[in-house]
Structures are given as structure tokens and as C-alpha cells.
Amino acid sequence: MKEVKKITDQSRKRNLKYGSLSLAFLLVVIAIVIILNLFVAKFDQKFDFTNTKVFTLSKETKTIVTDLKDEVTIIVLEKAGSERSTNARIVGEYQEASSNITVQFIDPELNPNLLQEYGDDSNLTFGSIIVENGGKVKTLSPIDFVTLSKDQSKVKEIATESKITSAILSVTAKGEKVIYTTVGHGEEALNEELKQALENENYIIEEINLLTDTAPAAKESVVVINSLKKDISEEEAAKLKEYMSSGGKLLVIDDLYDADRKNYENILKLNGVQIQRSIVFENDMTHRLNSDKYVMIPEFGKHRIVDSLQESNYKAIVAYGQPIEILHVKKDNLLISPLLSSSKDSYSKLPDDIKVKRDINQEADDPIGPFHLGVVISKKEKGEEQPAMVLYSNSFFLNENLIKSSNKANLDMFVNSVNWLQDAKEQIVIRPKDISSSPIVMNNYQQILISIAVIFFIPLLIATPGFLYWYRRQKK
Template structure:
């Protein structure tokens, strides 16, 4: 076999065929990658591979048409089939020679992710899975070409047959949809010849809620099994084709023919069986989520909630199964694997148009979810599964995050919970209002909320799980402050934020002093460069370890707390009181008094030196229970704008606190998963150099080398 491999590989390098194949492949891949990766800045090379697949229609027939047909035409195949080497080894040697020629340019592709990583964040795992998928597709196509070349002695016919078959395997998905949009026995049989769909099990393009096409990547065992079985089957059929000619003159022709037919049927049945077995395995055994943002992965908190279910949960997907959102379908599979109580059903709105009306009076989007238990139901609109951002300059939408797990886990918790906590927002003093992202975080924790004015209430409502006072601009009345203090001293919870104002708010500050704390008037400026962003007032405080900061204390995790004040905590312990610092500055921070214009961020006369506490949880042990007061001295930190600057960590902190307030043993709110990586920024000079080298110089060099070798050998 080694001798056959060396002979065939050498023949590709001694003729122009192998060099043309490599030159064309490198040139076209470089062309597409220069557009997608360098010009558009996408960090995924799968787009380039997807475009290059069409090239196989031409390059694979060029590579494979002579491999068997030429031997047969020149009658040199008789020498091979009468040699002591088995036919299987001969076929394998020839195949490996073609595979080597194909894999040489693939080595170049393998270095592209490393090159791109110099210009931004690159998803290495996804890109190398894309390389593997492309390699398997190419190797399967070469195996098909090898088999078809063994059927004829005419190289042109071999090339045309290979072109037609590869074209059909690429277009098979479209052919199936023409036969039946819902699928039938014919389409199931044809799907066995669908290369592109099986390639797509590893690199799939899905359309998101904004209509944009995106790639999601899983390491899919079924796709790998499919292509490997195609390769093995094609090599076996090629062996049988050659073997048949070896025994053409044998007196045992009939016996050999029967043996060959039975063996072929057995191998085909084995290939089909292996693929059926792989497809029947649960997704948790066959699919590995390699997306950088773990789109298909399930967080530990969801695992705890779902695996602990004791009642059935029905999830209805308002879409036909074949047209359902691919990412959502993967997520639902993971939920089903976690618990036998999860049942997923697809409802085609065309076949049952009145189904949604049973659960909501509003018009429901396709791919929306309805989660139902014996207790209650909840509708999750498809557009809530994705976080979108609108560019008002172009009036276009882009998807920034996937919230499928977050919405599903929240809905399941809502439908299975025995009671629903409620919080009250205090209004009437010029309080801030929360942005939509933070209100959504409250809703995901399945907390009901209502806005009230203390002027209209004799006391805080008895069903209040918590009261939120969000940075009042005006002072409380003495009566309003007394109502809040009475609620706290009765074991209540208050979440309070402050914002620097010129006038002192003596009644409002009495709420803090009731728990032994004092608001430090002024604005904190940070002088440690590691603790601020761009300007010293945009604080990046140290995050202290606590239940509320779970998941936020790792390396390179930041909370942004702009325009913050300080809050003092008693240095000596106070009986019955517990203080848990959540956010603190460095000791290089200073408190600018605000009485004079800031001319420097360094300490001046009248400024206080740090460190300062910017966030604290104070608890008072009482006969009626435990009163809890959360204080954060920056109201701006609870806005979508500043939250986006730290990848949603401010919202994560807020969600953790809401989960603690709600009394959830396992936090219900799952953060939105970032849907894409930032675009690469490749200098135009580098892009031009890349195009010049890999689209022109390298391909021309390969062609020149092949031509030179061919001419030298021809003269000999």
C-alpha cells in the first residue's frame, strides 16, 4: 500500500493536476476569507468554507478522474490487480494519495484562526470544528470521485459523473423540499445522499429574530459518523468494482458475483445501521457545544431547577418542527434530557390557527413558546428570546444576545412555583425609573412589581417582599421616611440607591442612619488606573465575595459604578447588626466634596481619602425577623447604557440580589448569552498584503512549480 501511495502522490506532483488543485483551492479560499474575515471582520472562517464547497464540483473531478479510469484505459490496471498486494490496499493507497493533495492546502487554512487572533477575539474551537467539517466533506467527495472513476475507462465520463453526483449531493436538500415540504419516505431515502445537510450538522447557518444569517457550531458525532461511513462505503464499492474485473475470467464468476453482491449489501446495511444508531443516541452524547458563548449549554442553576421538577411541564413551540428556530430547538433538546417531566410539542399555526388563543389574546409570533403546568401557563414571545439592538442611523436591527435559556427557566419556575413574591417601587420624590433591561431581570426572577406613592399609603403593603427606592431627587417627608423605617424594623427588605444632589436629604438619610450608616456627600474619583474606565468618575470598584456577587468575582470581571458617593459603615461592631460590603474602591480614591469645581482628580484640601464603600448589605436582627437594607451609591449603574459597558455584569449583580430577595434557593434568572463576538479590525494594508500573497503569489507559485516539474519531466 505504501508503494501505491508514493507512486500516486508522486504522479500528482510530477504533473500539473495536483498543483492546479492546490493553487485553485488556496486562491478561492483566500478570496472568500479576505472578504468575510478581513473586509467584513467576522471571526468565523466557516463562512469562507461554505463558499468554497461549490469549488468541489470542479476540483474533485479534476483530481479523481484519472485515478482509476486512466489505469483501466491504458490496461495498466491488470498489473495492479494481478500483483500480490490486495485490491483493498491498492484502492486505499490511491485514495490516501488524493487525500494528501487535498489536505496540503488545508494546512494553510488551519493557520488562519491564529493569524486572525492578532486582530481581535477569535472562537478557536468553532473555527477548528469548521476545518474538520470541511475536511470530512472534501474527503467524502474524493471517495465518491474514486468510486466513479473505477466504473469507466473514459476520464471525461468519470469527471462528468463525479460533477453530477457531487452537485446532486450538494443540492439534495432543495430537491427534497421540491418533492415534499413536510417529508415522506422518498425524502428520507434521498436524505442519505445529502452531503450539505450533514455538513450543516457541524456548521449550521440559522436565521435569527432580526433576519440575519449566523453560524452556530456543535461538534456533532452524527455528522462525523455519516462522512466516515460514506468514505468507507465508497472505498469498499471501489474495491468491489476492481475485484469484479480481477475475476472476470474465473470459472467461479457466478460464485464471486454472488459473494460480491452479498458483501456489498451487508456493508451498505452496516453503514445505514451505524448512522441510525448514531442518530438515535441522545444529543448529550452526540453533540458538544463548542460555541464561545455556549449557546446550547445549560447553566448549573437551570440543571438544578429542571432536574428537581416533580410535576409535568408542557412546552409548546408555536411553529412547524421543520421550520422551527434551530438554536431554540437545540436548547429544548437539552431541557428534555434533564428531566422526564419536560415534554416539548410543536404546533403548526397553519394546521391549528386557534391554538394560541387559548393562552393569550395577543397575536403570537412563530417560534414563540407556551409553557404550561397544572397551576398556570406563561407565553414567551419569540422576540423575547433574543436581545436586539437598533441602529437608529440605518433603522436596522442586530441581535446582540440569546436569552432562550433565561426565558425558559424563568417560565418553568413561574409555572411550577406555589407563590409569587411582589416588590413595590416608591414614587413621588423624583425617583429614577429602571431601564427595560433591569425590569426584565425582575420579571425573569418571577417577581411581580407595582409602583406606589407613600403619600397614598398608610404603611408599606403587607404583601411587599421588598421596597425599591431608586435615587430620589427630592427629600422624603418625615412621615414617608417613618413608613420605610417601620417596614424595615418589621423585618422588611429595602433596595436603595442614591445620586448626588446639592440639597441635603435629611429625612431620606434617616433610613440609612437607622441601620448605622451615613451617606458621604460628594462624588468619588478613583486614582488607581485599574479601578476606573476612561475617566476617574467611571468607577470599576473591587467586587467583594458574597452571595449577591456570585459569578462576578473572577478575573477580568467588572462592575461599573459611575458618579458614585460613599457610604460609611460603623468601624466598631454594632450589636444586632451585620454589614456585608459588596463594592469598594481602592485606597487611592478620593471624595470630591462638590462644593467647588473639580480641577484635579488628586486629593485636595477638604477631600476625603479612600477606600470607600459603594455597595453594602446591612442586616438588623429583630424580634419580628431580619430587616435588610441594600445600599448602592450610584443610580447610574442600574442603567442599560453602563451595564453594556461591562458585558451585563451590573444586571447580573441586580439579578442576584432580586433572586436573594425573592428567596429562591436556586437563582432563577439566567443572564443573556452574548450572541456574537466583536468584529475583527484588520488594517487595510494587512488585508491588501494577504490578498496579494495568497490570492496571487502563492497560487501562481504553485502553478509555476507544477509547470516547471512537468516540463522538466517531459524533456526527459
């Protein structure tokens, strides 16, 4: 009997001991969960595991909103309880990045007067976003925030950041920025896609006849000469020289023509460059789009115009490029940098040789690359670099098919060129973000659960077999 009582007492003590340990362990777990909850709630830490950082603002956007001087309000039209939608999460990043940005979530069904204040039912709906500053308003509809696949069946890209940042720039812009396209010499007009891209950057596009119109104001404008077929007159050349000497900027897009364009070419030479009238062909298969040697994927130079494209691994595509020669004899204040270049395995041929021989294959006497296919020109004045000219040696990169084939990298390069010439440092195109992979964004509670799993449950799973083995040994 005494033996039974002794065993019973030992069992009670053992149960009390392990019960106390279990209680202590439970209290520790609860304490850690509470501490983690308080910590996460305080710092509101979020993680963005998407490949293209859909929920993380780009450095370009952060620069823009950090430098904001005006108060900007972003109104998100969402149903109550939808504040964790994709657009709502992205908008929240703007408020965190700048104290001058206020974000409001409003349910239009509960606030019908809002629709009358900012627009009508046709352009404002659930998912719309309104960006406002001092009475200037930009409204964005849900369709603005996505790019669809070719068959229109699914969303390919999220454009929320690019659209909202553009809207912020629009409502905070001071004065008008004008792009003048020259006419009267057989120039190619900008297609609708190019015009729309420039208008999205808040530019006004106007035509200018250098012979009959007065020269534009140098500081607020860029003059675009796109595929000029006939020469400009001496009077027009004089206007362009005066315009550039006053700080005006040129975007020149050239093509191969037989016409004598002496006055036009003198403008290029005054800026330290000339175009060699030949066609570049590419032997390196990694720098070609397909079997056509004249459709090339050039190498980017190091410049703000193409840096964002290069970082995102996008490629430009050009066709029928001509070599651009940087002159040895030029003004000391000119700074010229390559923007696009063919590979060292490229070569060039004269058009007449191609016509006579009917052959584009490389011959022993053909000049070999690399060749510059695009350059940027700055002027150093008072110790500072001032944008002067961007020159491309072919206009085919603005062809709709090549824009599409380049995944719009060609389009972005064109717009970035205008922005650089306007010295709009912050306005380098922010590309929509690909969502081919599913985004994972954790809220506070998800982070806590994952933390508990990593700290406790996973070690517990590992320790359990060992504990069971030990327990069985003790019973024997």
C-alpha cells in the same frame, strides 16, 4: 513451465492472503461503525463548542428546573422536520434536565386549533414557544429570543434560555411579588427599561406614599427608595423601622444632595452604614471607563448578586459614587459585605472643596481608597441570614447610557439585587448568550464520521506513504 506455474501459485496465494486481510479489515471497520452508532445512539451524547455555551443550560436554570414540583409543558411551534433548530435544541435540554418538563413539537399549519386555544395569529407563529402549567400560559414570539446588533442587521445574542426560564418561573409562581417605589420626597421614578426588567422577573410594581399608605406586607415585598431629595418625616421613618423589624427589605439608591435628611440617614445608621457626603474619583485607568475620573469601573465583591456577572467577565459602571462607611458600632446580628469598591488608587473630595478650588485632581489631604460604593446587609436570625438591605451610593449606574455602556451588567445587578432581597435564590438574571462565534453542535452521525476519521482515515493517510515505499521495494 513449472517455474511459471510456481510463480502463478505464489501470486494467487499472495492475493488470497492480502484479499483475506482486506476483507477482515473491512469487517472490523464495519463492526466498529455499528458499535459506535449503537453507543452514540444509546447515550445521545452532544457537544457544545460555542464560546458562551449557547446550547448548554446555565447552572441557574438547571437548579430551577431540577427543583420543579409542577408539571410544565413546553410547546415549540415548528414546521415538521425542523426539530434541530437552535431553539428546539435548547428546549430539548430542559426536558433532559427535569422529568417534570414535557416538550412537544407542533406544526401550527397541521394543528390550526392550537392557535385558537392559546392565542390568535398575531402573537403565535412559526418559531413561537408556549410554556404552560395548570392553565397558566406564557407565550414567547421569535423576536423574544434574540438581541440584535446596533444597526439591527444581525443577531448578536441568543436569549432563548433566559426567556424560557423566566416563563417557567412565571407559570409556576405562587402568589404575587410586589416592588413598592416610594414617592413624595422628590424620588426618581424607575425608567421603562428597569420596569420592564422587573416585570420580566414576574414582579408587580406599585408606588407607595409612606405618609398616607399603610406599610406593605413584609414577606411579599421590597421597598425601593431611589434618589430621595427631601427627608422623610418621623412618622414615615417609624413605618420603615416597623416594616424592617417585621422582615421587610429595602433597596436604597442614594445621590449627593445638600438637603438635611436626618430621619432618612438614621434608617441607614440603624442598619450599620452611613454615606460620607463626598465624591469618589479614580486614578487607576483600568478602573475608569474613559478619561473622566468620576466614571468608574468598580471591583465586585463576593456575593450572589454579582457572582454570575463576574464569572461572565462583565463589569458594572458607576458615576459620582459616594463612600459608604460600615460603622464600627452596630447591632451584633448585622452582616455587611461590600458589593462594589473603588481601587486603592482612588480618592474622595468634598463638594465644597471642588466648588471653591474648581479642581478635581488629587491633593495630599484627600482621603484615599478603596471605598465601598455598594453594600449588602443581612440580619442573622435564628442561625440563618435574612436579606435586609442593598445600598448603592449613586443612581447614575441606572442611567440608560451607563446601562448600555456596561452591556446591561448594571441592569442585571439591579434586578439581581431585588431578587436577592426577595430571597429568590434561583432568580438571578440569566444573561442572553453572545453568538459572535459560529456554533458547532454535532449530531450522532457527525460524531461517528469524526470518530472514523480519527481512528481510521488519519492513520491510513499517515501509513499509506510507508506502504507504497515498502511495496515498491518488494517489486524490485
